[in-house]
Amino acid sequence: MTATDISTKGDALVQIRDLHFVRGTRKIFKGISLDIPRGGICAIMGPSGTGKTTLLKLIGAQLKPSQGQVLFDGKDIHKLSRKGLYEQRKRMGMLFQSGALLTDLSVFDNVAYPLREHTSLPEKLIRHLVLTRLHAVGLRGARDLMPSELSGGMARRAALARALILDPMMIMYDEPFTGQDPISMGVLIELLHTVNDSLGLTSIIVSHDVQETLSIADYVHIVSDGVVVESGTPDEIRASESEWTRQFIQGLPDGPVPFQYPAPDYATDLYGRGGA
């Protein structure tokens, strides 16, 4: 199977090994292991509430796992000092669902922010770099707008320009397609593709938009209930024989994932003999 091929090659950019994560009393991950291959677009899919965003936060070391490790480019990201971690974070960009632009800065200043923080480049060069990134996402003309004046899709594109400004080697997209109209969706898919190919990045997309994600991903992991249920190329996933995967891909209302939230027997419940 392809999944084992990749993990044995050992040159995956991100290697997650036996990762456990607990929030409150709920076990979000129960020993999840997966590899994100270098280059290309890797999608992590699954129903809402399975901790896909949490997984991105664990890769970015914003959360600490209770057990297991995350290797980024061979380094255990959770064992680094704060300084070492920040060095690694400069090599990864993250695109938040909301865009996470700083609301008190204009689009231009938002994109320039990482450069001004981490480099001492002259203002003229910063302007040049920022404008090229903004042009790439189609927002060169919107440089003086404030984040509150942007639509959701524009905010995400501006955030993408900001995530790209430090030339990261990896970029993580948190639900990039959620809540987009068809045109912005098309724009984002196109952008994701061009950005990934022209800059030679590794992209991780977390999403539950099946068709859009399968259309651009090179490799897919499907996560549910704290473990990886299936991995493979989009074609392999589409042809999967697992009932669970089929239900997820085709969006069937009932199947291995029941329509009903776990509940006591219907009749007992209705006639008030349910105990509680």
Place this chain on the structure above:
Amino acid sequence: MLDFLQNLGRRGLAFFERLGRGHMFLLRILGSLGQLIIRPWLVIQQLYSVGVLTLMIILVSGLFVGMVLALQGYNTLVGFNAEESLGVVVALTLVRELGPVVTGLLFAGRAGSALTAEIGLMKATEQLSGLEMMAVDPFKRVLAPRFLAGMIALPLLAAMFSAIGIYGGYLVGVELLGVDGGAFWSQMQASVDFSNDIINGVIKSVVFGFIVTWIAIFEGYDCIPTSEGVSRATTRTVVNASLAVLGIDFLLTALMFNV
């Protein structure tokens, strides 16, 4: 009974856990203060929003508090033919107590709630996570400048509160009620001691600035990142900061003036 004990234990644990987080938070803030020397503009921006924007309410309140003090003080003092001591009464009340305390309360309501809401919303809209992922430490860029600005602003505001309050007392006492102006000022000058009264008042206002700003930014940073969580954190800031100001004022007064 068992439920009650269980509940008590859970709440107690939650309280101490939060207290611990609050202190760890404070340590990280204090550790981040040093780098502000090379980025003074971050503090200056915050001084504007926590200090200058709070100035108006402080000045108006100070003026009225001073005027009311003069009215009340005059009524009592005139019965002993001691109305010339009005200046002393007004000045000591303001400099020792009302200046720092009322400024602390107003600051908690005006600037503290704004700080909590701002930081809470930055958390809710993932701006703080965004900074983290850009390898920018939010403690250094967002929290430490606000903390320092609050600590600088509150003593200055308290001083202005007392100054304009004394002027309000002068307006009512001398201009309106006819107390002798020379006696008003000279008695004040003779009785208000620099190190005993003024410095102690300044120490109080520095302590209040520290407590109120700490509570405000911690509540913001520690809030549940939803609209309900931010609103609850804002309320908690005003309530806890006000109670802290009043409680600590009692302790400080006992230490400073009665031992």
